[in-house]
Each structure stands twice: as structure tokens, then as C-alpha cells.
Amino acid sequence: MIEVEHLHKTFEVRQGGLWRRTVRRHEAVRDLSFRVGAGEIVGYLGPNGAGKSTTIKVLTGLLVPDGGEVWVGGLVPWRDRRRHVARLGAVFGQRTTLWWDLPVRDSLDLLRHVYRVPAPRFRENLRAFTELLELGPFLQTPARALSLGQRMRADLAAALLHDPQLLFLDEPTVGLDVVAKERIREFVRHINAERGVTVLLTTHDLGDVERLARRVMIIDHGRLLYDGGLGQLQARYGSARELVVDFEVAPDQADVPGLELLEVQGVRARYAFSGAAAGPIAQVTAAAPVRDLTVREPDIEATVRRIYEGGLLQGALGQGA
Numbered sequence: 001m002i003e004v005e006h007l008h009k010t011f012e013v014r015q016g017g018l019w020r021r022t023v024r025r026h027e028a029v030r031d032l033s034f035r036v037g038a039g040e041i042v043g044y045l046g047p048n049g050a051g052k053s054t055t056i057k058v059l060t061g062l063l064v065p066d067g068g069e070v071w072v073g074g075l076v077p078w079r080d081r082r083r084h085v086a087r088l089g090a091v092f093g094q095r096t097t098l099w100w101d102l103p104v105r106d107s108l109d110l111l112r113h114v115y116r117v118p119a120p121r122f123r124e125n126l127r128a129f130t131e132l133l134e135l136g137p138f139l140q141t142p143a144r145a146l147s148l149g150q151r152m153r154a155d156l157a158a159a160l161l162h163d164p165q166l167l168f169l170d171e172p173t174v175g176l177d178v179v180a181k182e183r184i185r186e187f188v189r190h191i192n193a194e195r196g197v198t199v200l201l202t203t204h205d206l207g208d209v210e211r212l213a214r215r216v217m218i219i220d221h222g223r224l225l226y227d228g229g230l231g232q233l234q235a236r237y238g239s240a241r242e243l244v245v246d247f248e249v250a251p252d253q254a255d256v257p258g259l260e261l262l263e264v265q266g267v268r269a270r271y272a273f274s275g276a277a278a279g280p281i282a283q284v285t286a287a288a289p290v291r292d293l294t295v296r297e298p299d300i301e302a303t304v305r306r307i308y309e310g311g312l313l314q315g316a317l318g319q320g321a
């Protein structure tokens with residue numbers, strides 16, 4: 001569905017005043033290569049300024065790259081823009097494609113004409129999306145009067161009315177509460193499973209990625225640092241599991257052979273370990289009477305933060321894939 005080979009995009013940034021102007025070249029994307037197969041949901045992650053939007057703009061045909069090759073569904077996006085755009089959908093969490101002062105239903109109707117969606121297909125999609133996204137209560141409301149969650153749902157419907165096979169989602173759940181986030185994720189899962197829509201998901205919310213994507217690509221400073229499974233990323237770069245133990249009485253000495261003691265506070269001690277929990281639990285319970293214990297899993301949020309902050313993955317591409 002998407003093929004990107006050795007993509008480069010450099011921006012020229014003009015600095016200084018009228019008399020002493022300098023031009024600085026900034027490589028937003030450097031030698032980026034990846035493929036996304038039909039029907040995949042891929043999370044595209046990276047810290048601010050990493051090059052995600054630049055990539056998406058090239059893939060949607062908005063930007064022309066300086067080097068490399070890109071095909072999306074067999075088309076070169078910026079060369080065959082009209083046909084390309086007719087086949088893709090895009091939702092940008094920070095912007096809307098709806099007409100601000102028009103009722104949602106009228107915006108959808110206008111888009112039907114823009115994309116030349118046949119009337120029966122439009123009716124069928126509108127019926128399906130109204131049900132799945134619960135649009136009914138606000139179809140007659142102008143976009144400006146919608147809540148953020150309602151607007152996102154209407155934007156999703158707008159992006160999919162013309163049956164695109166590829167959907168770009170940029171921060172689709174930003175600013176939403178947990179229930180609204182779940183509803184959006186459920187819908188994305190549905191259109192992927194039932195309609196086979198390929199999804200490239202750019203987000204800072206790892207909950208989106210955990211719930212939707214099996215594969216992630218991580219980019220920083222314009223380079224692809226990781227392309228592989230979320231589980232493998234966690235196994236390879238995640239921190240250790242933790243065993244949190246409440247002893248019956250505060251231990252004089254909480255060290256247990258083979259476990260890394262992280263902290264002792266009163267009766268509670270925290271240990272780091274890897275692999276199965278049965279061994280460490282047996283060791284701790286043999287060492288002293290235990291009242292309670294829990295195993296804490298490392299979270300993906302912490303792993304990705306460590307990757308961004310520590311450059312953990314520099315040069316590691318391919319090892320996790």
C-alpha cells in the first residue's frame with residue numbers, strides 16, 4: 001500500500017533581518033525507507049519535530065521531497081495528486097475538514113459532491129457511520145458548536161465517506177476523555193477489520209498505539225530508528241518488571257539473592273526482576289513472612305520516553321523488527 005525508499009526532505013529556514021539574511025538548511029527527513037502493507041495499522045511515533053508531519057505531508061502529496069521514491073497504492077502522491085487524494089482519507093486532530101458554520105449533515109453532503117460519491121453509497125455509509133459513531137444527536141449541529149469528541153467523530157465520518165482504502169490519522173484522540181478516546185479507537189478497529197482500511201496513525205498517545213497497532217515505527221531527527229512490533233520493543237528496551245512486597249514487619253535487611261532491591265519504605269520493598277515471577281516470589285516469601293505482593297509491569301509509555309530521551313535506539317533499526 002505504501003512504499004517509501006530513501007526519502008529526503010530539507011527545508012530552507014531564512015533567518016536574520018533585512019540586511020543580514022542567512023539561509024539555514026534543515027533536514028526534516030533523512031533517508032527514510034519503509035513499507036506498509038494493505039490492511040495494516042501502523043503507529044508512527046516520534047518526539048516533537050522528529051519528522052512525522054513532514055512524512056505524512058509527502059505521503060498525502062502536499063509536499064514534494066528532495067530525494068527518494070514514494071508510491072502509495074501504486075501512485076506517486078505529488079505527481080498524481082487528484083487521483084491519489086480521491087483514494088485516501090485523513091483526519092488531523094487539531095484541524096477539521098467540516099465547514100464551521102454548516103450543520104454536520106450539510107458538510108457531509110458537500111463532501112459527497114467533492115468526492116463524487118454515488119448517492120446510494122453515500123446513504124449507506126452515512127447510515128453505517130451514524131450508527132457506529134453515534135452521530136445522530138448532532139447531525140444538524142454546526143461544527144463550531146460541537147464538543148471536541150463529537151467533532152472528531154464527525155471528521156472521521158467525513159474522511160471515510162468516499163471509501164478510501166488508506167487513512168492517515170494524526171492525533172485522533174488528543175484532548176479527549178477516556179470514554180471518547182475508546183469510542184474513536186473502537187471505530188478505527190472496526191473500519192480496519194471490516195473494511196480492510198490501512199491506517200497510519202501518528203500520535204503522542206501510546207494508549208492509541210497499544211490498542212490499535214501491532215507495528216510501530218519510531219522516527220527522530222528525521223531518521224527511522226525502529227520498525228517492528230510493540231511487544232518486541234517492550235521486551236528489548238522496556239525496563240524490568242517489579243515485585244512490590246509488603247512484609248509482615250519492616251525488614252532489617254531486605255536483600256534477596258538474585259533480585260535487585262530498588263527501594264525499602266517501612267514494610268514495603270520493591271525489587272526489579274526479569275522473566276517469570278514465580279521464582280522471585282518464592283525467594284521473597286521464603287526470606288520473611290509476607291502480607292501482600294504485586295507484580296508491576298513496565299509500561300510502554302516509560303519505554304518510549306526512555307528511547308526519546310536517551311537515544312537508546314541510535315543505530316538499532318532492524319534489530320527489533
Ligand SMILES: Nc1ncnc2c1ncn2[C@@H]1O[C@H](COP(=O)(O)OP(=O)(O)OP(=O)(O)O)[C@@H](O)[C@H]1O
Nearest residue numbers: 011012013028046047048049050051052053054055
Ligand atoms: N515548512 C517548514 N519550514 C521549515 N522547517 C520546517 C517546516 N516544516 C517542518 N519543519 C521542521 O522540520 C522538522 C520536522 O518537523 P515535523 O513537523 O515533520 O515534525 P513532527 O514529528 O511532526 O513534530 P510534532 O510531533 O511536533 O508535530 C522540525 O524541526 C520542523 O521545525
